[in-house]
Amino acid sequence: MNLYSEHYLSKKTERFVNKIWCLDNSFGESLIENKLVLPNGCFNLAIVSGNAIEVHTSKNKYLMNEGIYFCSQMTNKVLVNIEPKTKVTIIQFHAWTLAFFPKYDLSDFTDSILKIDFTELPFQIQIQNTIEDLLDTxxxxxxxxxxxxxxxxxxxxxxxxxxxxxxxxSVAEIGKLLNLSQRLLQIKFKTATGLTIKNYIQILKFRKSVDQMINMDVSKMNLTEIALYNKYFDQSHFIKKFKDVTKTTPKMFNPDLYFLSQKR
Incomplete structure (x- = not known):
């Protein structure tokens, strides 16, 4: 059984939910350690069954035993250790999805994880749901x-x-297109996502550059071409932004250490 798997939803649902992905060590006898996850501009709802998963964000270390957890937007890489006999099923929400539930103020909630009760969710799921039941729900x-x-x-x-x-x-250009003030845009966006609009754009650009890198022959890749293709000023700017998130350079980046999205 593969440790990492992805599962996709209906076209209508994909407006709100990007995908469901699983980290499955439920039949494992040893600890899966020092695996990494990159930010991608999405929220995650994690369902942990079995023992526990340990997650290190840039702000804190979380021991997530059996239960349901809401994971905020991440701005840096996250380190993951998965105990034996543990499975984590993760529902990945788009950045705008939580804005459909306006009672949530996430303006100060990034790089953080919160355990929640399943009764707090607007849909009914159980920790032991199969992936088929979860997809249906x-x-x-x-x-x-x-x-x-x-x-x-x-x-x-x-x-x-x-x-x-x-x-x-730019935020100014978005404001003109929507006929709204930059201040209102920033407040609404940060309340709903925890990120500024500029932060969100930077995360998307970073993930596009990573996706491009992993689908290339790393020994032949041209960092200048990748930088310019992804609209960075130059190679130095790209390297700096890359190091901000991963703490390593593009040349030293090892995709085998990461849980990365599968090419659909």
Whole structure:
């Protein structure tokens, strides 16, 4: 059985949920240690069954025993140790999804993890749900949410503009397109995501550069080409931003140490 796997949802649900991914050491007899996860601009809801998973963010160390955990936006790499007989199933929400639940203020919540009670969730899941049951539950809930919310909320509109412009758009330009003040945009976005709009754009650019690197022959890659393709000023700027997140250089980056998205 593969330690890492990805599972995809219906087209309607993918408006809110990027994917479900699993770290499965449930049949393992040894600790899986020092694996790394990179930020990607999404929130994660982690369902831990079995023993425990230990997660080190840039702010704290978390021992996540059996239960359900809400993981904020991450701005740096995260180190993961998975105990034997442990499985973690992770629902990955887009940056704008939580904005559909306006009672949550996440403006001061990044690089952090919070244990929650399953009764706090708007959909009913159990720790021992199979992946098939989980996919059915998530599809049913978010398809209905999509049907009842045909219009994009403000955060979704901001993210859509960022995507359309390939991460090359300023807050001022977004404000003009949406006919709203920069201050209002920043407050709404940070409340919903914990990130500034600029932080979010930087994370997306970083992940695009990593995805490009891992699909190339590392021995032949040209850092200048990668930097310019991903709209960094130059190679030095790219290396600096890369080190900010990974604490290593692009040349020293070892994808085998990371849980990285599979190419769909």
């Amino acid at each position: 998530i599809n049913q809930y978010f398809e209905a949410l999509s049907d009842s919310n045909s219009d994009q909320n403000l955060v979704e509109k901001i993210c859509e503009l960022i995507k359309i412009h390939d991460e090359e758009i």
